[in-house]
Amino acid sequence: MRSKIPSFIMIPSLLSVIIFMFYVFFVSYNHIYYLVHPITIFFFIMITALLYVLESINNLIYKRKLQFLSKEERIKIFKENEGNYFYRLYKFIFYDLKKINHDGVKKIDHGFDGIIELDNKLPMWWVHLFYLTIVFSAIYFFSYLLIDFSNPYKEYDIAYKDQLKKIEIFEKNTPQVTIENACFKENLVNRGKVLFEENCATCHQSDGSGNIGPNLTDDYWINKKEKDLFKNIFYVIWNGSDNNPTMRAFGLSGEIKGNDIEKISSYVYFINQKSKKPLRGKDPQGIKITEWSKI
């Protein structure tokens, strides 16, 4: 008969295996909060109680079995169970290591090459780790085959939908900037530049020097709809141009949202007013306006 593992080790270990299985089979990775759901907690409390009852029954059986053993055997078991459990565990796991090279280790004779191999026992900690990996791989294998756990495509799908939902909620809850409250913000320039390169550079060049569309870095403007330069830029991006539909209404059509138009406008304003002009640009179009507030 083997010595007993104390219940304060047994119950938590069994419980953690059950929780792990529960996590793998019932909880998808983005619903991890189910683990702390009241029903789940109640379920785990019940399991703990059940484990405790089983442990007590097991203890009773163990004691009863002891009675049927001979005196010597009983004394042997009592001796084995003496002292601290952790020390016994340590001995059990590392004992064989110490035995190596001491007593008569089995030898394997290859015969043909004259090499004699020592057939040492594998250390216990190694063997148990190996068993553990087998158990883990079995759980993992079946969960991978049967359910969505750790399936990268499913995980990607869930994460992707989750992100889309979050973006949707974010956009619903954050009011978009309109021409009334938009203003130049220097900290938006860099993000505006990225958006400008994505949406506008084909016609205006990424430095704004002009291509199909006019040069946005000079003081000549075809469209003047607002008294303020920044608002004028915002206006044109939002409403497009009346004279030339090639410059379409990015804002009105919903293609670009107000917040992003504020960023792009900040970039356009920045390259027009605050940064060095590109060396070469498209020839001036429209009328020269230098002092916007006076028109």
Ligand code: HEC
């Ligand atoms: C398909 C080509 C095209 C794209 C894309 C385009 N534009 Fe234009 N844009 C033009 C043309 C053409 C004009 C001249 C319109 C006119 O004659 O009134 C113009 C005019 C403008 C003006 C007014 C210039 C002035 O002198 O009145 C601004 C500001 C402007 N675009 C900014 C942008 C921004 C910002 C984007 C990106 C969100 C963008 N454009 C995308 C073709 C384009």
